[in-house]
Amino acid sequence: MTEPTGMNDRGPDDGTRRAGTGTGSHTGGVELRHLRCFLAVADEGSVTRAAARLRITQPAASRTLAALEDALGARLVDRSTHHLTLTAAGRAFRDRAAVAVAAFEDALDAGRSVRRPLRLGHAWAAAGLATTSLLRRWRAAHPDVPLELLRIDDRTAGLTRGAVDVAVLRGPVDVPGLVTELLHTERRVAAVPADSPLAERPALTLADLAHHTIALNPVSGTTTLGLWPAEARPTSTVTVANTDDWLAAIAADRAVGVTATATPDMHPHPAVAYRPLTDAPPLPVVLAWRDTPSRHPSVADLVTLAHEIADESP
Known part of the structure; x- marks a missing residue:
C-alpha cells in the first residue's frame, strides 16, 4: 500500500491526477492528498501558506481543495474574507479528515522498523518548567521515537483534528472521545x-x-x-x-x-x-489523548514519564 504524494503523477501545477495513472488510496475521487491539502488550509487559514507547507503551488492547492469540495458536494471553506475560515461543514469534516489521515499513518507505522515521531501538542506554556526535563528524559529513554513539541492555537492543541498524539491542556476538558489524566494544578x-x-x-x-x-x-x-x-x-x-x-x-x-x-x-x-x-x-493541567485503537503506541510511555516528572516537582 503506497501513499499518493501528488507529485509524480500529475502535470505541472495540476491539482488532479492524470487519467489512468497512480494507484494511491482513494474513495469516490477523494484521495489522501485532498485530505492533507484541506487540513493544511484549515491549519494555516490561507491557501498560499498551505501550498508552501505542502510544497506545491498555490493554484494546485486551490484546485485540490475545489476538487474535494466537488467530490463531497459541500463547501468546506469560506473564501469571502482575506483570512479563510471553515464553514460549518468544513469544521465537521476537519475532524473526520484528521482521523482518516492519522489512521493511515498508523497503519503504515505497523510495517516500519522505526516508529514515527510522537507529537506532543500545547496551546501555550507546554509543561512549564518541566518541559525541558520531559523532552530530555524522553530522548534518553526512547531514542528510537522522537518526541516533537508542537504549539497549536486551539482548545485541544490540535488533538481532536489529529495534528498531535498527546496534548498538555489547561482548564476543564470536556471533549467526547478524549482520555485525560490530571498531572497537577497551577495557581x-x-x-x-x-x-x-x-x-x-x-x-x-x-x-x-x-x-x-x-x-x-x-x-x-x-x-x-x-x-x-x-x-x-x-x-x-x-x-x-x-x-x-x-x-x-x-x-x-x-x-x-x-x-x-x-x-x-x-x-x-x-x-x-x-x-x-x-x-x-487553580487551573488543572492534564495530559489528553484520543481514545482510538490507532493511537500512537508510545502514548502510555509518555503519560508514565510525565507523571514521574510531575511527582518529582515541588
Missing part, C-alpha cells in the same frame, strides 16, 4: 503592564482587575468573565487569538490578563509584570 497570576500602578503591588485580587480591560483568548485560553462574581465582572474586554497577541495587548497597556504560573516561566516579557492572584481558583 493563577495576573499579567499587567510592567509600568502600571498594579505592577507595584506584591499581589492582586480579581477585584483589582475588574475595572480594567481584560484580554481574553477564546481560541485556546482559560480565562472567561465567569471567573469573576456575577455582580463584579469587568465590563471591557479585548479579544486575542493566541498567547503572542495576548502579551502584546498587555505590554501596550491595552489590557490586563489572567493566566497560570507556567506562563511567566515560558513566556517572559520585559513589558509585562506577573503578580500572584490570591483569590482565583
Whole structure:
C-alpha cells in the first residue's frame, strides 16, 4: 500500500491526477492528498501558506481543495474574507479528515522498523518548567521515537483534528472521545503592564482587575468573565487569538490578563509584570489523548514519564 504524494503523477501545477495513472488510496475521487491539502488550509487559514507547507503551488492547492469540495458536494471553506475560515461543514469534516489521515499513518507505522515521531501538542506554556526535563528524559529513554513539541492555537492543541498524539491542556476538558489524566494544578497570576500602578503591588485580587480591560483568548485560553462574581465582572474586554497577541495587548497597556504560573516561566516579557492572584481558583493541567485503537503506541510511555516528572516537582 503506497501513499499518493501528488507529485509524480500529475502535470505541472495540476491539482488532479492524470487519467489512468497512480494507484494511491482513494474513495469516490477523494484521495489522501485532498485530505492533507484541506487540513493544511484549515491549519494555516490561507491557501498560499498551505501550498508552501505542502510544497506545491498555490493554484494546485486551490484546485485540490475545489476538487474535494466537488467530490463531497459541500463547501468546506469560506473564501469571502482575506483570512479563510471553515464553514460549518468544513469544521465537521476537519475532524473526520484528521482521523482518516492519522489512521493511515498508523497503519503504515505497523510495517516500519522505526516508529514515527510522537507529537506532543500545547496551546501555550507546554509543561512549564518541566518541559525541558520531559523532552530530555524522553530522548534518553526512547531514542528510537522522537518526541516533537508542537504549539497549536486551539482548545485541544490540535488533538481532536489529529495534528498531535498527546496534548498538555489547561482548564476543564470536556471533549467526547478524549482520555485525560490530571498531572497537577497551577495557581493563577495576573499579567499587567510592567509600568502600571498594579505592577507595584506584591499581589492582586480579581477585584483589582475588574475595572480594567481584560484580554481574553477564546481560541485556546482559560480565562472567561465567569471567573469573576456575577455582580463584579469587568465590563471591557479585548479579544486575542493566541498567547503572542495576548502579551502584546498587555505590554501596550491595552489590557490586563489572567493566566497560570507556567506562563511567566515560558513566556517572559520585559513589558509585562506577573503578580500572584490570591483569590482565583487553580487551573488543572492534564495530559489528553484520543481514545482510538490507532493511537500512537508510545502514548502510555509518555503519560508514565510525565507523571514521574510531575511527582518529582515541588
